[in-house]
Amino acid sequence: MILQKENMKRFCSADKITCYIITVLIIITIIGAVIIILNATPPPDPPAWRYECQQNRCVKMELNQSNIDTAISLPVCRLFCGxxxxxxxxxxxxxxxxxxxxxxxxxxxxxxxxxxxxxxxxxxxxxxxxxxxxxxxxxxxxxxxxxxxxxxxxxxxxxxxxxxxxxxxxxxxxxxxxxxxxxxxxxxxxxxxxxxxxxxxxxxxxxxxxxxxxxxxxxxxxxxxxSPVYKHRGLLLDTSRNYFSVESLKRLIDAMAIVKLNVFHWHITDSHSFPLVLKSHPDLTKYGAYTPKKVYTPESIRDLVQYARVRGVRVLPEFDAPAHVGEGWQKKDMTACFNKQPWQDYCVEPPCGQLDPTVDGLYDVLEDIYREMYDYFDSPDIFHMGGDEVSTGCWNSSERIQKWMLAKGWKLEEKDFIELWGYFQDNALERFDKVAGRKLPIIMWTSHLTEKPFVDKYLDKSRYIIQIWTTGADPKVQDLLELGYKLIVSNYDALYLDCGFGGWVNDGNNWCSPFIGWQKVYDNRPDKIAGQYPSQILGSEAALWAEQVDEYTLDSRFWPRASALAERLWSNPDTTWREAESRMLMHRERLVENGIGAEALQPEWCLQNENDCPIIKSGA
The missing domain is CATH 3.30.379.10 (Chitobiase/beta-hexosaminidase domain 2-like)
Known part of the structure; x- marks a missing residue:
């Protein structure tokens, strides 16, 4: 120490400025260390409560020095109680x-x-x-x-x-x-x-x-x-009506992985916007994206597909056609009733727009879209071609379409427009098959085309899977099952998670109100909808259409309600939501723990006092 002091004196006498700087730095370091020590958070006091398993429920008891050695915490109690x-x-x-x-x-x-x-x-x-x-x-x-x-x-x-x-x-x-x-x-x-x-x-x-x-x-x-009961366990998110960042989509997939959901159905484009960047047709994004930043590039899509793969989630791409097409197509002259008013005469919500199946060049553009999507999404083994909410009134408002149909000897009645739709679907499918180089299963939404007597004329049941969005009790569902079609269930009365919010094209509430609680999602059984044809149900998806949601409200709209769907599809238990409630409350905490902004279901008191909140019916 003496030698060090002597060396320091000689150094300081030689270079006083440097010496002062070093001294100040040493003092600052010492002060900083003292502050860290003084501000270090001491270990927390033990909680006031312990838990005992009584009659298959965790009961809150006082924790004190006399029982602390044998006390059980709530998470540990919930592992084994019941x-x-x-x-x-x-x-x-x-x-x-x-x-x-x-x-x-x-x-x-x-x-x-x-x-x-x-x-x-x-x-x-x-x-x-x-x-x-x-x-x-x-x-x-x-x-x-x-x-x-x-x-x-x-x-x-x-x-x-x-x-x-x-x-x-x-x-x-x-x-x-x-x-x-x-x-x-x-x-x-x-x-x-x-x-x-x-x-x-x-x-x-x-x-x-x-x-x-x-x-x-x-x-x-x-x-x-x-092992899972159903192979297809999914969530649908629409990213056209409002844009969602890739980071928010990754957070969604993180939550899906926690509950073993395995399909992210990406409804990536619609009439509202075209955020999908295509090298072959950059004008679709140029005129269709909300801003140049609100797009999905090939690189970001491939990154998301790989991110999902790590989490056991397949990304199912959808290109919805021939309806739900508008923004981005302005320069191509391939649409009908684009943004036409009054919109309610031509589509179910603004802006309107449908592809014109009579334009020969349309199918070359579709082939380019399919080719790039097939590449971006890592050669998926199944593809969604939409087919939702085609308006015959839209097509009938086009003089070009009318002339083309009349020249073929058709009339302008509904069955003739269904035939036009079938013509489109055949040509679009031919182009997709050319891109894929094999005949993949194709999913389409329920529509007029999936009804009798059209469905088995235009949609081969060995090739097409029908996704149900009507109510689970719709007799047309049984028609499809009797004809031998395989189905994916997304009945809006239990699985449309955008329902129950304020109207946006009128006052009051939106069209599919009321709000759907997790209990209804949990008790929605695909096997009951299937009746005597359970093997034809591939699984189910909950859907979130994004008219009134964006990435800032994404978590709470999906979670924990989507978790109820996950358990229904993975194990399909014979019990109802009531049996699952205490586990659901703990599970919601797990979602939050992992950074998911899941909606609170009850006061935290109910979590800590198991089964003391639900109404007990008389005689129960």
């Missing part, structure tokens, strides 16, 4: 969880994956996401005790399986939990990496933060075998 495993969506097959937990280190999570170098980046992304989810459990806490056993996660996957994510990808998994003297072990076995991903998602829900002991705990022993 007959239902606290996983959302509810698993479908074998469930065995021994009622004990083991303390694990957040820093001690290790993965052991198959040696498949070609998909190492996919495995790494899946593992990183899991690590982030565990981090989120303690992100808003202080004083975490990072002590306990290492968590070893072992994956076993059929290495000969297809690593593409497709409509019929095997999503089964088996999760086994055990422990040794110094390790907690989670083994996940699956046919595919996507089944393994689902198993990892379930594991994340069996790890909780114990706020009494300020530590992470995982179920010590147990086993879950699980």
């Amino acid at each position: 007959e239902n495993v606290p996983v959302w969506p509810k698993p479908t097959e074998t469930i065995r969880l021994d009622p004990s937990t083991v303390r694990i280190k957040k820093s001690g999570i290790n993965f052991r994956r198959p040696s498949t170098r070609s998909v190492d980046s996919l495995w790494s992304a899946i593992e990183n996401r899991f690590t982030n989810q565990i981090e989120a459990k303690v992100a808003h806490t202080t004083g975490l005790k990072d002590e306990g056993k290492n968590l070893i996660i072992k994956f076993s996957v059929n290495e000969s399986s297809n690593y593409n994510l497709e409509s019929y990808t095997d999503e089964r998994y088996k999760l086994s939990l055990s422990q040794t003297s110094n390790e907690a072990i989670a083994e996940i076995k699956a046919e595919t990496i996507y089944g393994a991903r689902h198993g990892l998602e379930t594991l994340s829900q069996l790890i909780v933060y114990d706020d009494i002991r300020r530590e992470l705990q995982v179920v010590a022993e147990g086993e879950i075998s699980d």
Whole structure:
């Protein structure tokens, strides 16, 4: 120390200015360290409450020094109390969880994956996401005790399986939990990496933060075998009426992954705007996007498709035609009734617009659109061609269309316009098949074209899948099932999540009011709609049409209502929403924990006092 002081004196005498600067920096550093120490947040006091499992419900009890050693926190109590495993969506097959937990280190999570170098980046992304989810459990806490056993996660996957994510990808998994003297072990076995991903998602829900002991705990022993009831479990988002940033779409897909929804149906264009950037036809975006920044480029779409793949979600592109087309097409002279007024005579909402099937050059443009979409969306194994809300009045307002039809010997009656529609669909499908190089399944909305006697004349049931948007009780649904068509259910009376808000083309409420609560979504059963044809229901989608929503209100419109759909489609339980309520409240907290702005369902008091809020009917 004396030598250091002597050296400092000699240095300062030689260069006083530098010496002063160094001294000041040292003093600032010392002061900063003192401030950090003084302002360091002390470990929080333990909560005032502990929980006991009584009659299959977690009951709040006082926490004090006499019982703190054996006290159970609410998250731990909910792991084992009652007959239902606290996983959302509810698993479908074998469930065995021994009622004990083991303390694990957040820093001690290790993965052991198959040696498949070609998909190492996919495995790494899946593992990183899991690590982030565990981090989120303690992100808003202080004083975490990072002590306990290492968590070893072992994956076993059929290495000969297809690593593409497709409509019929095997999503089964088996999760086994055990422990040794110094390790907690989670083994996940699956046919595919996507089944393994689902198993990892379930594991994340069996790890909780114990706020009494300020530590992470995982179920010590147990086993879950699980697989989905329905293959097609989706959400539809319309990004034409209002624009949504790619970041908000990624957040939507993050939430979908938490509940094992596997299809993001992207209704990317409509008559309101054309945000899809096409190299072959840049004018569509130039004149159709709201601003040059509110667009989806090829790069951003490919990035989103890969982001979704990591989360077990397929992106299903839709190009809706021949109706719902307008902005962006101004320079092509290929539309009818574009922005025509009064709009209610030509379409269901402004602005109006439909493609003109009589223009020969139209099909060359459609082929270009299909080619670029097929490329952007990584050669999807299924495509949505729309077909929604075609107006014969729109086509009949075009002198060009009238002359073309009369020249072919047709009349101008409804059946003739349906034939014009069939003519369009045949030519559009031929161009899509040319692009794809194979005959993929095609989805179309219910419409006049899907009704008797037209549907089996124009739409081959071996090729076309019909997406139902009418009510579940509509007799036309049974007509389609009797004819042998496969269906995707999106009945608006239970699955249109934009319903129940104020009108925007008139006063009062919007057309499909009232608001649809999560309870109605949960109790909407595709198998009941199917009747005696359950095998023809591929699954279901909840839809969010964006007239009155944008990225700033996206989360609360979808969540947690979409989670109710997820459980209905994954396990299709025989019980009603009432049985699921306490799990739903915990699940909503999990969504928020992961950065999803899910709507609050009840006061937090109801979360902490299980089953004390719902009305108990007399005699129950």
